[in-house]
Amino acid sequence: MRPSPDLALACEPEHGCITCGDEAVRLRVLRVDDPRGLALCEDASGERTTIEIALISPVERGDWLLAHAGTAIAAIQPEAVT
Secondary structure (H helix, E strand, C coil): CCCCCCCCCCCCCCCECCCCCCECEEEEEEEEEHHHCEEEEECCCCCEEEEECCCCCCCCCCCEEEEECCEEEEEECHHHCC
């Protein structure tokens, strides 16, 4: 069986992860620790978490990211955050 060419095989904000079923989370960067490859971030409800940013560096304070399993997987535009 072949996957449909219309299906994106990636983690996207409107779909869950094809590997584990989790959804990516939108986060705003509060602080960046470049030497360690980490960023302190906050979600829309104000909950804070630290995530790895090595896959999408450089990251700056105020950037919006999609994170999955504690790792930033994409930078997103602020207008994409709802």
